[in-house]
Amino acid sequence: MLYSPKWSKAKKHLLSFLCDSLCKRVDFHIINYRKAHDGLGRAVITVDHKEVFSMCTIKTESQLYLREWEHRKKEQQYDFENEEETECIWKKVYKTLEKDAIYAQYDFFSALEEYFSLTIEIALVSSNSIVKILCMMDRRLGKRTLLRIEESILEEHSIIKYFYQLRCKVEGIQSKLKV
Structure with a gap:
């Protein structure tokens, strides 16, 4: 699943x-x-030409299968033919991947679509970590809002904290966050 519309246009819009x-x-x-086999790879965010966050499809899908298998081993009784059970397990496992900020390239594309359609206020409270990362770098996010959301950032994944601190640093805001 390659990105449509063209990545070059989406990147320009994102920038x-x-x-x-x-x-x-x-x-x-x-x-x-x-x-x-699917032509996918990874989406990467770099800061000062250094890779900071990678969303690799291959790593994500291998983690998905490993975690699914671990989950099934704990259950002792499982039926591979039961589609509802399999779907339920996949949803649980996928949530653990999201919690650990393990994403695939297609997750990045989905997050982009969501992000482009949201106001900054709604994007800030999104449950999608990628959307929140993009928010931390968004020009629509002002200094006062950055200061106001600091407490809520404490509960976020370390990658969101990283981008929050980066933004505070470049804006000259003293952050109390420790990553």
């Missing part, structure tokens, strides 16, 4: 949301593996 202080420092990359 237009970046705050001025991060424009030259943050970039987004899509790396597709030609020999992968």
Whole structure:
């Protein structure tokens, strides 16, 4: 599943949301593996040309299968033919992946679609970590709001905290967060 519309247009649109202080420092990359059966690869966010967050389809799907198998082993009785049970297990396992901020390239594309359609206020309370990461770099997020949300960031995954601290640093805001 390659991204549609064109990634170049989506990237341009995404970069237009970046705050001025991060424009030259943050970039987004899509790396597709030609020999992968589905043509997918990973989506990467770089800061100062260093890879900070990678959303790799292959790693995510292997984690999904491993965690599903571990879950099934705990259950002792399971029926591979039962589609409802399998779907329920997959949903549980996928939630653990989201909690651990393990995402695939297609998750990044889905998050982009969601992010482009949301106001900054709604995006800030999204349950999607990728959307929250994008919010932390968004020009629509002002200094007062950054200060106001600091307490809520304490409960977030370390990658969201990283981008929050990055934004505070470039805006000259003293953050009390420790990652």
